[in-house]
Every structure is written in structure tokens, then in C-alpha cells.
Amino acid sequence: xxxRNLEAEHFAGYPSExxxxxxxxxxxxxxxPLGFLPGFLRELIDYDYKFPQERAxxxxxxxxxxxxxxxxxxxxxxxxSNLSLSSRLxxxxxxxQPAQFxxxxxxxxxxxxxxxxxxxxxxxxxxxxxxxxxxxxxPMRRLGIAIIGQGVTSWDGPLFRNLHMHGTWFxxxxxxxxxxxxxxxxxxxxxxxxxxxxxxxxxxxQAADHSPQLTCVSYGALEPVRSALLNYIQKQIQRPGMxxxxxxxxxxxxxxxxxxxxxxxxxxxxxxxxxxxxxxxGTQIFSTTFAQWTAREALRRAQTLTLLVRFAPRQRQRPxxxxxxxxxxxxxxxxxxxLIDADMGAYYHWMNQQRLSGSxxxxxxxxxxxxxxxxxxxxxxxxxxxxxxxxxLASLLSLAVG
Amino acid sequence: MSRxxxxxxxxxxxxxxxxxxxxxRDFLRTTAGVTLGSALMGASPFLRGESARxxxxxxxxxxxxxxxxxxxxAPEGQENIPHLLQELIPQSSFFTQVTNQGIxxxxxxxxxxxxxxxxxxxxxxxxxxxxxxxxEYFRRDLxxxxxxxxxxxxxxxxxxxGESSWGQGWGATVVLPKRLLxxxxxxxxxxxxxxxxxxYETPLYVPQLAGSEFELQQLETILQLSVDDxxxxxxxxxxxxxxxxxxxxxxxxxxxxxxLWITMHDIDIAHSGAYSLYIEGIRRTDRLxxxxxxxxxxxxxxxGNTTLLILPDFGRDADEDAGxxxxxxxxxxxxxxxxxxxxxxGAGTRQGMVFDHPVQSIDxxxxxxxxxxxxxxQAQGKVIxxxx
Numbered sequence: 001x002x003x004r005n006l007e008a009e010h011f012a013g014y015p016s017e018x019x020x021x022x023x024x025x026x027x028x029x030x031x032x033p034l035g036f037l038p039g040f041l042r043e044l045i046d047y048d049y050k051f052p053q054e055r056a057x058x059x060x061x062x063x064x065x066x067x068x069x070x071x072x073x074x075x076x077x078x079x080x081s082n083l084s085l086s087s088r089l090x091x092x093x094x095x096x097q098p099a100q101f102x103x104x105x106x107x108x109x110x111x112x113x114x115x116x117x118x119x120x121x122x123x124x125x126x127x128x129x130x131x132x133x134x135x136x137x138x139p140m141r142r143l144g145i146a147i148i149g150q151g152v153t154s155w156d157g158p159l160f161r162n163l164h165m166h167g168t169w170f171x172x173x174x175x176x177x178x179x180x181x182x183x184x185x186x187x188x189x190x191x192x193x194x195x196x197x198x199x200x201x202x203x204x205x206q207a208a209d210h211s212p213q214l215t216c217v218s219y220g221a222l223e224p225v226r227s228a229l230l231n232y233i234q235k236q237i238q239r240p241g242m243x244x245x246x247x248x249x250x251x252x253x254x255x256x257x258x259x260x261x262x263x264x265x266x267x268x269x270x271x272x273x274x275x276x277x278x279x280x281x282g283t284q285i286f287s288t289t290f291a292q293w294t295a296r297e298a299l300r301r302a303q304t305l306t307l308l309v310r311f312a313p314r315q316r317q318r319p320x321x322x323x324x325x326x327x328x329x330x331x332x333x334x335x336x337x338x339l340i341d342a343d344m345g346a347y348y349h350w351m352n353q354q355r356l357s358g359s360x361x362x363x364x365x366x367x368x369x370x371x372x373x374x375x376x377x378x379x380x381x382x383x384x385x386x387x388x389x390x391x392x393l394a395s396l397l398s399l400a401v402g
Numbered sequence: 403m404s405r406x407x408x409x410x411x412x413x414x415x416x417x418x419x420x421x422x423x424x425x426x427r428d429f430l431r432t433t434a435g436v437t438l439g440s441a442l443m444g445a446s447p448f449l450r451g452e453s454a455r456x457x458x459x460x461x462x463x464x465x466x467x468x469x470x471x472x473x474x475x476a477p478e479g480q481e482n483i484p485h486l487l488q489e490l491i492p493q494s495s496f497f498t499q500v501t502n503q504g505i506x507x508x509x510x511x512x513x514x515x516x517x518x519x520x521x522x523x524x525x526x527x528x529x530x531x532x533x534x535x536x537x538e539y540f541r542r543d544l545x546x547x548x549x550x551x552x553x554x555x556x557x558x559x560x561x562x563x564g565e566s567s568w569g570q571g572w573g574a575t576v577v578l579p580k581r582l583l584x585x586x587x588x589x590x591x592x593x594x595x596x597x598x599x600x601x602y603e604t605p606l607y608v609p610q611l612a613g614s615e616f617e618l619q620q621l622e623t624i625l626q627l628s629v630d631d632x633x634x635x636x637x638x639x640x641x642x643x644x645x646x647x648x649x650x651x652x653x654x655x656x657x658x659x660x661x662l663w664i665t666m667h668d669i670d671i672a673h674s675g676a677y678s679l680y681i682e683g684i685r686r687t688d689r690l691x692x693x694x695x696x697x698x699x700x701x702x703x704x705x706g707n708t709t710l711l712i713l714p715d716f717g718r719d720a721d722e723d724a725g726x727x728x729x730x731x732x733x734x735x736x737x738x739x740x741x742x743x744x745x746x747x748g749a750g751t752r753q754g755m756v757f758d759h760p761v762q763s764i765d766x767x768x769x770x771x772x773x774x775x776x777x778x779x780q781a782q783g784k785v786i787x788x789x790x
Contacts, residue, residue: 110505110506110522110735111505111522112522113503113520115735116735119725119734119735119736161478162721244526245526280675281673281674281675281730281731282673282674282675282676282730283675285674286674286675286676288675288676289674289675289676292675293675293727296727314676317671317676317679334678336678337676337678337679338678340677340678340681341675341676341677341678343677344677344728344729345677347721348721348727348728351721351722351728352724355724
């Protein structure tokens with residue numbers, strides 16, 4: 001089936017808000033090429049479970065597409081129209097299973113050497129879309145905080161290696177009550193500018209007590225869900241004929257209730273957490289990966305105004321000789337490895353924050369937990385320098401956000 | 403809405419590839435004291451006679467799992483590859499810009515390296531390559547026996563890489579050390595499944611084996627290794643790639659194959675998202691490459707007549723690419739994930755040379771053909787002139 005044959009009843013299986021939006025914009029959806037449309041529908045079908053920023057982005061994109069003159073639309077989508085797709089893909093139920101379609105389309109594009117053309121087309125489209133939209137003014141500067149190295153008592157390896165050139169390295173930080181001070185700072189921001197899903201606290205271990213105004217995700221709280229997911233996967237892979245593509249498709253179809261993800265009646269956060277575990281790689285096993293990926297997805301999807309990520313130690317990867325021994329495994333922690341993971345995770349946190357609007361005004365702070373070293377990036381702070389000024393983390397936070 | 407491709411690319415993929423190439427070249431020139439080469443250099447130091455070719459050995463190591471410049475050849479990555487930099491590169495011809503235009507999955511990309519054609523097979527299936535492999539050309543054209551071409555590979559998906567779907571029995575024997583260990587320790591350990599699940603992209607999926615993989619009983623007859631000794635030695639090792647190198651060295655001593663292909667894979671632990679484990683994998687692979695080269699020098703069958711080629715199958719996604727998640731995957735198809743390097747050292751290579759011009763990963767098979775004297779008729783790459 002081609003998009004031009006779309007009719008309103010084809011969206012009968014969509015959640016209510018998504019269906020309304022699709023039907024209201026049916027005319028423009030019919031104009032889009034098959035090489036593009038399922039990618040859009042993958043976002044639209046989850047509209048009911050999207051964060052406010054994501055909903056706004058979908059609505060803005062539809063408005064832009066509706067406003068394009070026919071010749072403009074043809075020019076925008078010519079690279080997608082030029083992709084050659086198989087008849088098997090055309091027959092696929094891309095309306096109701098857009099994510100699965102994209103999996104198969106991606107494999108087909110790689111196989112036929114069209115992946116680079118698709119990549120160029122998507123890049124060009126995103127660039128065009130960006131130039132047509134003006135970002136709304138932020139109620140406050142964005143702030144990212146990463147707390148790394150929990151439990152590490154001494155460390156003489158590299159630290160802040162990727163971030164140092166972008167900010168000031170403070171080497172006389174008073175670590176006393178450091179986490180509490182930073183969390184209080186985040187809570188104060190949420191109090192001052194209450195925005196739904198605007199202020200987040202992510203913990204790689206068990207979350208500390210925090211204000212209900214924060215959106216909180218923690219590795220510890222999801223332990224039962226992770227266990228349920230691993231059990232599900234084990235059962236799936238034992239089924240005859242099960243392959244990686246089918247396994248991924250099955251994971252994509254899971255609903256929060258299937259794995260017991262229930263967060264006080266917040267279906268949006270429930271879906272978000274489920275996807276962290278079913279779409280993330282390594283998030284089920286390593287807490288550092290979980291924290292990094294959660295930060296990435298929270299920034300990409302919710303476009304957080306404030307994001308505090310506290311990394312916790314991950315379990316140690318057991319070497320082969322231990323696996324071969326008959327001694328039952330223990331959940332020993334890898335403290336230095338977790339610090340290295342988190343140091344890189346903090347860099348990615350900052351990188352992803354910089355991809356959002358207002359990046360030139362945003363601030364970022366990373367603190368080596370329990371130690372006197374922290375690095376702050378802000379428009380007002382010099383880059384690539386060190387500071388010996390003594391201060392606690394509340395003062396440093398004030399300095400960073402200006 | 404954001405599509406799966408990145409946004410904000412200010413430079414073309416070719417620009418990025420050239421930049422990667424230049425950074426490697428400049429770094430090597432200043433740090434390792436190597437010389438910039440040119441295609442107009444004098445004749446190869448190869449001995450071209452037929453008797454020389456018969457003694458010639460070639461070992462290919464894929465620096466497996468994909469490693470990026472910033473963790474290897476960029477200044478901040480130097481600490482992770484001391485053996486490559488201090489021991490191997492000064493003896494090597496180094497190619498700074500090797501691009502892979504094919505599918506960036508480890509099995510399919512390694513199969514492409516082995517056939518000289520960008521293969522399009524399912525990366526996660528145990529299927530043979532669609533085009534003749536280097537092992538088939540080598541054995542059929544030169545009339546070499548089965549024991550003269552071997553593959554040591556990491557995961558079960560690689561068990562069909564020795565011979566193409568064209569068949570006819572001219573392929574290499576494939577050893578999957580971890581699979582072998584799995585059979586050997588069957589019922590003896592409680593936690594062994596972790597070792598079989600070694601495909602880090604789909605860690606929970608193990609394809610069914612079919613084909614001519616090395617049988618357990620051949621441990622004793624070919625490697626002169628009892629099952630107990632094999633298990634005992636495995637207990638002293640810390641990674642699957644260490645086991646692969648152990649098997650490879652055993653093969654070199656006892657079988658002395660003329661064509662030996664070793665695929666490393668530890669680095670691909672990066673898919674788990676743990677940066678420290680990815681770095682550990684790079685450091686281990688760096689050490690194992692040097693160990694293999696030392697073994698070449700110490701084995702009479704190999705010393706002085708062996709060419710070692712080391713190259714990654716591809717890279718990993720750049721931090722700057724919003725479509726990926728940095729080092730974790732190789733899914734975007736960006737320049738960083740497609741652009742790698744290759745070093746060639748030993749017999750017939752020029753020491754301390756750096757070549758900047760672009761070559762492709764599918765050029766390996768035609769080059770091996772020119773080195774060893776076979777005709778890779780289906781291969782689509784070109785001979786790398788500086789190596790023949």
C-alpha cells in the first residue's frame with residue numbers, strides 16, 4: 001500500500017489522540033512518500049504517550065508540512081521518493097507497525113546500498129525543518145548535573161578529559177553534603193518554574209528522597225521490571241525459530257503492564273521507562289549504561305530544563321576464568337570502571353544537552369562524588385582553566401547558573 | 403521530529419574521512435617516526451619466485467569489534483595501543499584511510515573482507531558468504547590442502563565464513579574456540595552460557611550451527627590438546643580473544659597454515675554501553691596483536707617469511723553524530739564508523755611507511771591474491787600497489 005491510498009479508517013487502531021491527529025491531517029499524510037511516512041507515524045502512533053515537548057514537535061511538524069506549497073513539498077521529499085523500496089515493504093502493515101517497518105526498511109536500505117542516501121535525505125529534511133521553526137523562549141537556562149564516581153576513594157586516572165576544554169575545573173570543592181545541596185538546587189528550580197516533565201532526577205542506584213515536582217527514574221526501582229524482562233527474553237529465545245529481528249519486534253510490542261511497570265498512574269513515564277529497558281542496549285545489565293541512556297532519552301524526548309544524573313557503581317564484568325569456575329557468581333561492583341563509564345556518560349550528557357535549544361546559555365556541572373573536584377561549564381565561566389577557589393557545591397551551582 | 407539520521411553535519415563524509423586520515427598520518431609521523439609514502443616508490447622487496455611463494459605465510463587479524471580514533475590513534479587514545487605504536491607500526495606499512503562502504507555488521511563486514519565483495523547476507527544468521535572466499539581462491543588456485551587455510555573466529559555466527567555458498571570443499575577450516583569450549587565443558591559449569599552469547603549486538607541470540615566447524619575430537623588429533631588440558635588452560639585466560647589467540651598459536655606450531663585468519667571481537671563489548679570495558683577490550687587486542695607477532699618471530703615455519711595484516715572491520719559512531727550514541731554502536735553509517743586503517747608488516751612490506759590515499763576494505767582479497775599468486779575472480783576490490 002502507498003500513502004496516497006490512506007483513509008481515515010486505517011488509523012482505527014491508533015490511540016485516541018493520535019488517531020484524531022492523523023485523521024485531521026490525512027490529506028498531507030497522503031502526500032508523503034513511503035520512504036518517509038512510516039518514520040513519522042512511528043512518532044505519531046505514540047502521541048498519547050509522548051512528553052509535552054514531543055507532542056509540540058509533532059504538531060509543529062504537521063503544521064509545517066501543511067503549509068508547504070506542492071512544489072516545496074516535492075523538493076523536500078524528492079530524496080525520500082527516490083529511494084527504491086521492495087514490494088514486500090509496500091505490502092507491510094506500516095500504518096499499524098511503523099517501528100517494525102523501519103527495522104525492515106533499515107535492513108533493506110543497508111542491503112541495497114541506499115542507507116547513505118537515506119541518511120542524507122533525513123539530514124537534509126531535519127535541517128529544513130529546523131529552519132522553519134523558531135524555538136520558544138525557555139523559562140530558565142537549561143542545567144545539567146552529573147554526579148560520578150560514587151564509592152571511589154582514590155583515583156589518579158584521567159578525569160573530565162572530554163569536558164575540560166569547555167569549562168572550569170574546580171579543585172577545592174567542599175564535598176560535605178554535596179549531593180543534598182545539588183538535589184536541593186534542582187528542587188528549587190522545579191519549585192520556581194514548574195513545568196511538566198521539565199525537571200528530572202535520574203539515579204543509577206536507589207533514588208534518594210526528593211520533591212514530587214521532580215520526574216524521577218532510578219535503576220533500583222526498576223529492578224523487578226528488569227528481572228521480568230530478562231525472564232521474558234529467556235523464554236522468547238527458547239522458542240523454535242526465534243531470531244534477533246523477531247525478538248526485537250516482540251520487545252517493541254510489550255506494554256508497561258506486561259512487565260509490571262506502574263508508576264502511580266503516569267502512563268507517559270511508564271512507557272518511557274519501558275522503552276529504556278526494551279530499546280536500550282546494556283540498560284538491563286549495567287547501571288552506568290542505564291543512567292547514561294536515560295539521560296540521553298530524557299534530553300532528546302522531554303527536553304529537560306534540569307537534569308540531575310547520579311551515577312552509581314555497576315556490577316563487575318566477570319572474566320572468562322571466573323565464569324568457567326564452579327564458584328557461584330557474586331555481584332561484586334566495579335568502582336573504577338564505573339567511574340570511567342560515568343565520566344564518559346557525563347560528557348554525553350553535556351553533548352546531548354547542547355543539541356537542544358538555548359545551548360549557548362545552558363550550564364553544566366559534573367562532580368566527582370565525595371571528592372573536591374568538579375567541573376562547571378557556563379557562558380560566564382572561562383574554558384580550559386583550573387580554579388583553586390574554595391567553595392561548596394551550592395556555591396558552585398550558583399556560579400554555574402549565574 | 404527527529405529521524406534516525408543525524409542532524410547538523412557541517413562537513414561531508416569525505417571531509418571527515420580525510421580528516422581522520424590526516425590525523426592518523428600526522429600523529430604517526432610525529433610519534434612513531436614513520437615516513438609518508440607514495441605510490442611512485444620503488445619495487446616491492448618481495449621475492450617473486452614460485453618457491454618463495456610456496457613458503458610464504460599470511461596472517462590476517464581483524465582488530466575486531468570496531469574501535470574509534472579517539473580511543474586509538476588520536477593523542478588521547480595513544481595510551482590504549484602501546485604495542486601497536488611502539489612495536490608494530492615502526493615495522494609497518496600503514497594505510498590511514500581504509501573505508502568500508504558495505505553493511506556495518508561484524509559478520510557481514512568480515513565476510514566482505516574475506517570475499518572482496520560487499521556482502522549483503524543477514525548479519526545474524528549462520529549462512530555462508532555469497533561470493534567465493536579468499537580461502538577458496540587460495541586453496542583451489544594453488545592446489546593447497548585443507549590444513550593450509552584456517553579461520554579462528556569469535557562467535558557462532560562466523561562458523562560459515564570459511565567457504566562460500568559456491569561450496570566445492572575448497573574453504574578453510576573454521577575454529578570457534580568458545581564454541582569448542584562450550585562443548586568441552588558441557589555439563590561441567592553452571593555459568594557457561596555467558597560465553598556462548600558472544601555476539602554483543604544481539605547478546606541473547608545464538609544461531610544454530612551448521613557447516614564444517616572444527617570438531618571437538620580434533621582438539622586431540624590436530625592441536626594435540628586433551629579436552630582437560632584445553633579447559634585447564636582456558637581457566638587461566640580472561641577473555642574470549644585470549645582463547646582465540648591461544649588456539650591460533652597452537653595451530654601455527656602444529657599445522658603451520660599458510661593462510662591464517664583471526665577475528666578478534668572483545669572490543670565489541672562496547673555495545674553494552676560500558677566505556678571502561680570498551681577501553682579494556684582495545685588494550686587487550688593491542689596486546690594480543692603484539693603477542694601474535696612475537697609468535698610469528700619465534701616459530702621457525704613463520705619467522706622471516708610471514709606477512710601480517712591487521713585491520714578493523716569498521717569503526718564506531720562518532721560522538722558528534724546525534725543519530726547514534728557515540729562509541730556504543732556502529733549504526734549511523736557516518737564517516738567515523740566507515741573509516742578505519744590497516745597495517746601490514748613482515749615479509750614483503752616496507753617498514754615505517756604511511757600511505758594516505760584511500761583504499762577500501764574489499765581491496766584486501768585482491769591484494770592477497772597478488773601476494774600469494776591466486777586469482778580472486780569474483781572480488782570487486784583493487785590490488786593495493788604498495789603491498790605487492
